[in-house]
Amino acid sequence: MQIQQLFSNRVGVIATMHHKEKVIAPLLEQELNLKTIVPSNFNTDDFGTFTREIKRPGTQIAAAKLKAKTALKLTGETLAIASEGSFVPHPMVPYIYSNREIVLLLDKENEIEIIGEEFSIETNFNHQTIANLQEAEHFAQKIGFPEHGLVVSWEDKDNNCREIVKGIITAAKLKETITIALNNSVNSQVNLETDMRALYNPTRMNNIEKATLNLLTKIKSLCPQCSAPGFAITEKIAGLPCEMCSLPTSLTLSVIYQCQKCGFKQEKSFPHGKEFADPAQCMYCNP
Template sequence: MNYQQLFSDRLAVLATMHQKEKVIAPLLEQELGMKIIVPPDFNTDIFGTFTREIKRTGTQIEAAKLKAEKALEITGESLAIASEGSFAPHPLVPYIYSNREIVIFLDKVNNLEIIGEEFSTDTNFSHQVIKNLDEAYIFAQKVGFPEHGLVIWFEHSRKRSNEIIKGIIKESDLIEAVEFALQNSTDGKINIETDMRAMYNPTRMNNIAKATQNLLNKISSCCPQCHTPGWEITEKIQGLPCELCQMPTTLTLKVIYQCKKCSFRQEKLFPNGIEFANPAQCMYCNP
């Protein structure tokens, strides 16, 4: 049995309220032959919001899994997909933000949990404190408005609490939101930021599509022993030798593949297709 036969003609639920089905569904339906539906009135905000009203439940993977499990619970189906994104400063490159997208695939019939991932610096994630409409226009132009949505938030002078205006995708709405916020702000300053919900952020939506393709790559990779989908790298081992002095470097020497179902393991040497590291990447030749 090939991996497509496990999913062909089955119904899968996609746990989203932000139109992620636009990029996820076509890829999975075409490759796996399944039919994807979105549960009506499914509220993913309860698992966390980018605008900070609700803190994310657990880690990124845990939040995605909770969404998928909830979709299974309310529909009674056995196959679910959910995604979750995060934005943070790049771990190696200063002053650059990164976007990590994961797409989780749960199959209760075959006891599968497979996760696709995309890590990218292609993001317009940004925030600024502004004092007037001109500064709002400059920020909006920089982040790709109106194709990309905006959020305005501020501390309301009378309510003494944060007020948030989301999903701004028209110039008239931007003007109205900024003027309202400035008139009611406690200190004459307001916050403007990118709306990172998928339906208001085509750049992020593109990264979700890439994570979905990575998920498909993992589903199509099957264990050599039991043929279960999801045969993937579970460990990377450093030590690729320097071409000049032969001392081990921090580059990957080999990787370990392991099946989640039967635990079969396999090593692969030189996974990047090179047997020696450039001396420039050696701590002994280039300290």
């Protein structure tokens, strides 16, 4: 099974309405010889919004799959690419947010599903409650405005509902929106947050590009047994021995690659090219 035979001259539907095709399409077209399209009237807000009006259906991967399947139904094609991002506190580093981006390729014709991923602390994800225009301008400067967009929301005292203005990318629009929000807010406070939609957030768009590159790396990794693409790591085994005392550490000793088509597994030791761990990483030598 050759990569070019699988994908060459096929139509790949990129399930987006936020211009993600700008970074995804050139890479896939060049490396896989695909012809990419973006479906018209495809509303990805139906699958969840960062501003919380619509909750994401299930996990990050489940949402990406749903986007891809919906795009295929709309277009009648058999190959789709969908992206989904999440922003959470870093699991190891306090007070720092992280961005996990996945780019999923769904091939119904060949029954292939491959997921590229990028986990990064390169993100401007942030929010703040402000009480005046000066605080808003300070926050905007901190997050990289106007290259990065902003979202303003408030509890409206007249309509008794949450008002939201997205995609703010000019100083004039920011001033206008903050003024309206402060004058109409229940408690004279306004919530300001980064617009995390890809077209308003070049930092996030860069992470989507990296996730696409990871996807391509996995596509080009072929199963030694059946040659299907997507022969990727499914398990990491800890226990790399300490260089000083030889006791096992929490660092990765080996990884398991598995083919999603035939189920073939292969273990690779010392995936990072090191047979021993630095004693600084050992709980015995450096408790």
